[in-house]
Amino acid sequence: MAVYTSLDASDCEALLAHYDVGHYLRHVGIGAGIENTNYFLDTHQSRWVLTVFERLTAGQLPYYLELAEHLARQGLPVPAPQRTRAGELIVTLKGKPAALVQRVPGQDVLWPTADHCAQMGTVLARMHLAGRLFGHSQPNLRGLPWIATQLEPLAPHLPADLRQLLTTEIAAQQDFAVRCAALPAGPVHADLFRDNALFEAGRLSGIIDFYFAGNDTWLFDFCVTLNDWCIDQDSGLLDRDRARAFGSAYQFVRPFTDNEVPALALMARLAALRFWVSRLSDWYMPRAAALLTPKDPTHFERILRARQNSPLSLADLS
Template structure:
């Protein structure tokens, strides 16, 4: 999240007026992240998040917003979009698509332990199950096709060793995607970006409870296993080295399987999907770092982190204990 589009108090006041959320009392830009413009909106009734979409189109956005609404109605703690009198949850602000959603309780847990990983794993499985009857379809827009388009754009900025690593991994993932085992993986709507800063917890230290998943604007229909892999590569690693913390990963997967047991091919292909997840975020961070957009508040992430994660997943593949 970042601020690419400046919004005044008067503009925010006019935007929320049809949404029946009260009178505006505060507006504050959110500097974290790199995709959309985001503001915290405070009214006399509560706190909300205003998002102006900088890359996603009016045609793409109904998938994300209605998915959030669908999950919220099935008891998954996600931000519920606010509708106008006509029931519309996708709005316009300064000529761009925009939405207002509930602000979740709590804060991020940036140093998770088993307790947090188990809760995220369990809720992720519940989310996958809750989304199985979601009627809309949209592919993962940051999936294999996007990697194949984007890797050539960042190659000029890489060393010879990095060039080899990313090119060979892309070829590996393209071959994997053509395999019957991969094509038969269980699939449905996934979050695809469920990092530590996209989950909220509340409560006393050591007793925190998960209060929600948010930022669904990379969601799409893809294998559930890719969602698990994204999480394992963030929640269950040493951030300095990229090495997997295996007991934390095992706790995450065990909690997930209490709601949705993994199929045999999912267990077998998990190491390859963890490589895929690392490749996806290395590629996107290279793109954002070397080909940035202007923003009033912009904090691009270090691409080298997911280069280390990818190398660690190649060197030390991991299967969940059975």
Template sequence: MAVCTPVSRAQLEPWLDRYDCGRLLALEGIPSGIENSNFFVDTERGRFVLTLFERLAFEQLPYYLGLMKHLAARGVPCPDPIADRDGATLGRLNDKPAALVTRLSGRSDMHPQAPHCAAVGGLLARMHLAAADYPGRLPNQRGLPWWVETTPRVLPFLRPDAAALLRDEIAVQQRFAARPDHAALPASAVHADLFRDNVLFDGTRLGGVIDFYFAGHDTWLFDLAVTCNDWCIDDATGAFVPERLDAMLGAYLAVRPLEPAERHAWPLMLRAAALRFWLSRLF
């Protein structure tokens, strides 16, 4: 999407008056992004990112901003929403919900190696532990109910073999989710979209995690599976690269060892994570 809703200096300057950020020095649209309009904002007192939300409703956003605030307060390197003088982290600009957050250093590395995967694995485990007491509650908006709802809408466009595979996998995941051991898996607010483009690096030094706007309540194991399925595969074949997978899982487990039920559920959770993003690409 890049920048869908433009913002000029003349529009932003009076909006920034609500914040203790000082005078606006620079405003630059961010070309990447598919869900929101984002801008780099430099002021006399810091560097920030301004987001105008193009699809999410105003009422949904306090959950996501609250989660980032919660994690940042616990030492997780993620954007920290900035409150205005009235204590609000969410406002409106150009008829869109808008928020200002701290800007992290680094850039995405789309060709990660084992050290990158280890850094992400350790950070993900710390994020899960830090989110355990987050009081906000919002179901994963791309979880099983969405899979079941979306499947009939994409089936007519699939080859018979792909359609059969999708039907079978939905049935498998419905049975999996109904099992008592699935209900007992550790869960909290999770990122749910921790792909390579949502982590910033400076070399192999991790700068932080961005884009929490697909977050929701789900199992920690699902979040780990989503992350492994992106960071640890060979792009040409889709197969896991052992060195990267071992690095990510080793770093994660060093912070938070898996429970026996999680180890048992791991193969099906990898399939669940793959299904979620297969469906979103089809849709």
């Protein structure tokens, strides 16, 4: 949610001509995030989020948009994308694919409580189970194969100790990947951080930004979320109360299978590695944007080291 593509009122009016959602009132750029251009867009009838996709192609987008539409139809708190008068989910804006999605009420929670984490655990498990009925498949484009491709371009930027950490962890995860093939899997959000969930009056009102989604193990998605919602932000260590609230609520809806439990420790490391590498890439190889501040990669380095030094276990989650 950065601003790479600048839009004026006439651009927005041209876009809205494809929809039955009312007349243009205003739009404002959203500066958070790093991947796509996002605007809040208001019409006289309703409020929307307009996304212009900077990396994803029109051919890749149906998976993400149809997954969000599917989950919304399953009764989950996911804002549905709006179809055009012609029934399309994607339009072209300034030569790039774009989509219009319902704007849901609420705000993200910077410092979640155990109750917030429990709500997130319940909804995440429901999303995983609902995804079994989704008829499309697409790999997680930021999975381990992508992580491994970043080692060579990042190496010249890193001191020797970080190069060694990155190299050895990728090797450990490549060995671990063989065991992951049998883990329960399906469509996952893969980026369900605190800024991608909205709460209103203390209740979870929306899960947003599915544009890193893909088919992967449910346990990976669980650990991505855990590593953001249930930690001490300064040290990366687990907050036991929040971790147990999140883990217990998730397992009440979808209990872990016998082969998931021994995979917890390395999967939590993989989830930390994925975001450490993406933040390193954004830090050392940034893209130009009107509103963009790359996120500090040392945050996920700390989380990775914390998961290495204190391996995640079932006892941490129940």
